Amino acid sequence: MNKFILAWAKDREIRKRGQCGGFVTAILKFMLEENIVDYALLVKKGSNLEYSIFLTSNPEDVVDCAGSVLWATPNIAKFIAEYLDTNEYKIAAVCRPCDARAIVELAKMNQINIKNVFMIGLNCSGTFLPATLERMFETLNIRVEDVEKVGIKKDRFVVFLKDGKVETFPLEDLEKSGLGRRENCRRCEVKIPRMCDLACGKWGVIEGKKTFVEICSDRGEIIVKKAVESGVVEFEYASDENVKIRDELENFALKMSEKWQDYYFGQMSSMSYEERRNYWFGMFERCIKCYACRDVCAVCYCNDCILNPWRLLVKGGEIPPSFSFHITRAVHIAQSCVNCGQCQDVCPVEIPLSRIAHKLNKTVQEIWGYIPGIRLDEKQPLSRAENDI
């Protein structure tokens, strides 16, 4: 089978409800029906701008979750590591690139048995925080109730209204005024999750409701073959033009990220040591030590974290905590940070934590040449102590 295919669901209903052809929904439904996996891990849209992580073993439920939710920022990797026993049962998870990278990182640290996690990746050019999205609709004079779905097309923010109208706005202008995508998404450098078994998305589709699928692993190929054989999914091979368009779109998104990285990181590295101290320690003085950044971090996993008060590094009952709280956390996650931005999202006092974590990760990437969450067979630098001086 060719690596690139255009696929869509045969079922009319699924095809109609899916974002682009309902391939992902059809595959998940097929896998549950055939008992290839025990559970499917999805994101379910709520009313207005709500969403929830949804775990199901019932194939019928999958259809309700069709369609992408751009304001959902679920922490799939943490959810699997924390609440699911991947040694006991098999899961199919739908994940964005950052989730997929975190799953790979956790698998390296033996927190997830990746043999039992079938990853279906979705291309992602950025997500929104529900609160920011609400503010965006307000400034753009759109009522939240009228919105069917939102999307990103190249450098434009697209709103699909329920009455069939489509409105587009320039994303860059929105982002410069503090709205737009989450900060980590602007800097994100992995847009197509090639570490997953299947990387799906609408990039590269010229017309019609189809999903462009890149098959990235052997088991991904087997599943797609089976689904095609049993008539759940129909497909055609992608032409060179499809692939070209997809590459162009990816490069365009990457260039946008590069621009934002230059902006944020340039700002940080142009500061003198004193300015850095004043900035960061001023930020850390706001900390209320809620431990949310630690608890939500996708690549943190220690059962007895060094930041717990009984480990004596951070004094119990002291607010704001000693700066070693933050510096230690930065050291611990620097090698594995996948820039998922959860730490910054949950911070109640809005410390730009993902910015520093991502910057540090970029720095050590240069030293060690290790990019987290891309290859499963590549060991983490700190767990590797060979004689390579």
Add this chain to the structure above:
Amino acid sequence: MIEGQEEGKMEEWEPNIIVIACNWCTYQAADLAGSLRYSYPPTVKIVRVPCSGRVEPEFIIEALINGADGVLIGGCHPGDCHYKNGNYKALKRFELLKSVIEEFGIEPERVRLEWISGSEGLKFAEVMKEFNDTIRKLGPNPLKWKEINSV
């Protein structure tokens, strides 16, 4: 604060240097430096650890935040580790730590990793003098003064 007082304080300031020394090499070198009567600055305080691979980044961070002006880690030469690869681990962590503290605005020169074997008493004394001079040039640890002023 009165100007004269601050100046007085600065004159009194002596570097406070923590040396985390591997039991099998740097600590022995310090011993040797003593018995060979090589003098090294009295600002140096030595902490003995079983291996430089035992030194976690948080040890150094804690030292810096609690008032150390400089931290030096002494380990065995590459390939000489008593536990085979402890010093390689130390090196990896050290590289990481250095970039982290630089990002937060602490001069990376305040931390240093040095390979000193048990027979290098002279090297130990020289490295300590050199490091003492570096720290003297850098001045007091900015974090320490910040904390004292904010009280």
